[in-house]
Amino acid sequence: MEPETPETRTPPASSSPFLAPGHTYSSVTDKISSLVLTRGTRRGWWFGFLVAFALLMALNYALAAVLIHGVGLFGINIPVAWGFAIVNFVWWIGIGHAGTLISAFLLLMRQKWRTSINRFAEAMTIFAVSCAGIFPLIHLGRPWLFYWLLPYPDTMGVWPQFRSPLVWDVFAVSTYATVSLLFWFVGLIPDLATLRDRARNRVAQVAYGILAMGWRGSAMHWSRYEMASLLLAGLATPLVVSVHTVVSFDFTIAIVPGWHSTIFPPYFVAGAIYSGFAMVLTLAIPLRKYYGLEDFVTMRHLDNMAKMLLATGLIVGYGYMMETFMAYYSGNSYDRTMMVNRMSGPYAFWYWLLISSNILIPLTFLWSSRVRRNVAALFVISLVVQLGMWLERFIIVVTSLHRDFLPSSWRMYYPTQWDFMAFFGSIGLFLTLFYLFIRYLPMISIFEMRELVHKTAAEEAGA
Secondary structure, eight states, X not given: OOOOOTTTSOOOGGGSOSSOTTOOHHHHHHHHHHXXXXXXXXXXXXXXXXXXXXXXXXXXXXXXXXXXXXXXXXXXXXXXXXXXXXXXHHHHHHHTHHHHXXXXXXXXXXXXXXXXXXXXXXXXXXXXXXXXXXXHHHHTSOGGGGGGGSOOOOTTOOOOOTTSHHHHHHHHHHHHHHHHHHHHHHHHHHHHHHHHHHOOSHHHHHHHHHHHTTOOOOHHHHHHHHHHHHHHHHHHHHHHHHHHHHHHHHHHTSOOTTTOOTTHHHHHHHHHHHHHHHHHHHHHHHHHHHTTOTTTSOHHHHHHHHHHXXXXXXXXXXHHHHHHHHHHHTOOHHHHHHHHHHHXXXXXXXXXXXXXXXXXXXXXXXXXXXHHTOHHHHHHHHHHHHHHHHHHHHHHHHHTTSSOSSGGGOOOOOOOHHHHHHHHHHHHHHHHHHHHHHHHSOSSOHHHHHHHHHHHHHXXXXX
16 A cells, blocks of 8 residues: 555645536536536435425424414413514524525625535525514414504504514514525526526527526626626625524513523524534535535535534633523522523433534544545534524523413423424425525526636746
8 A cells, every 4th residue: 555645645625625626617617517407307306305395294284273273372471472473583583694694795705615515505595584483473463464564654553563573583584585585586587597508408598588688798797797696696795694683682672581681682693603504414425415516516516615613613612601690690699590400400311412403423533634624424414503503592482481480470481393394394394495406496506607717827827
């Protein structure tokens, strides 16, 4: 066996290229567009889509039952008036944050590693926000009166309670969804024109032609496109911070032990990016394997996302530590009792599973470059982090409520089958939308990858 030399040693992920060598403008365009314009649909796609669609039908059934019979079907009670619905809302909103961060913030920072993953990360944002919006509406009890939350002209002089953070959520989430949708669609326009020009089917030509909005690739078109992208990125970047900060206000302005904490806004933002990058890894790893995109989504992309998981995981761990420290340091008996209840009470198993999933497992293994280069290990860690982030929201909501100030009002919270149907059904809605996206729209930006080909060739020539 020959000794390992600098020429034969496998390069670390941090030094590998963002695009595998040997690609040209035409090879990049052919590879990505063929995934959309191919005549047949793969059996694996059909299997995954049908499973997701079945879960979506379970969601529809659960929503119909709740509309007919009321939110009493859920496990909520007094004092735990917030249950799975609010847990799922905060979890889904958090998942959508990484897409905006990758698309907008890294665009402003001129980071090339966003190129291969920004398109499906943006789509993930739109679909996650769509799932999140369902839960506050059904939790209203009378969802057909949701427009009462909007400041519509009212002759009776009855306006929304603007001091309520739930009303703030309406403005923050709707703004976030609008800007994210515009940013995603604007980025698609050049690629839609490419699909329009390469499509053989007349229906596809017309559909992509309408969506391309007359794009011809002129200098004026590109100038306006660049300006619109920068403006939308500038709008979207502060929304990453503001939206989940507003969501954290749902808890922090309430004088409830475990909620009334000044660390919640930055802690929620870091947790949102943490769970969002975990979801990007969960989606990117199967996509690159199933569609043969290892040349585009390279180990360097996965390594960078794993480092982002590590960084945000450290911030989340610091938030847990400070939350525990302040409960004891404050001298407030209610805060101390709440923290002891989390660690040793009836929900203690879920609390320690949360600590293991969010802190112990990721922060133990992600320091190792060998783990960050192991695709299977990264996939498992991403799933573990998503479980941990969902449990975090569950612990925050339930353990702060189920034992209130008065022992006489203490009560356990047990989710019902309708809670689980709504939760897993929302995952089905997310996956159904995502399967349709990867089938009919380019999951990787064609024109940005062509730019990367040009930059990579220029760097190689300079070297």
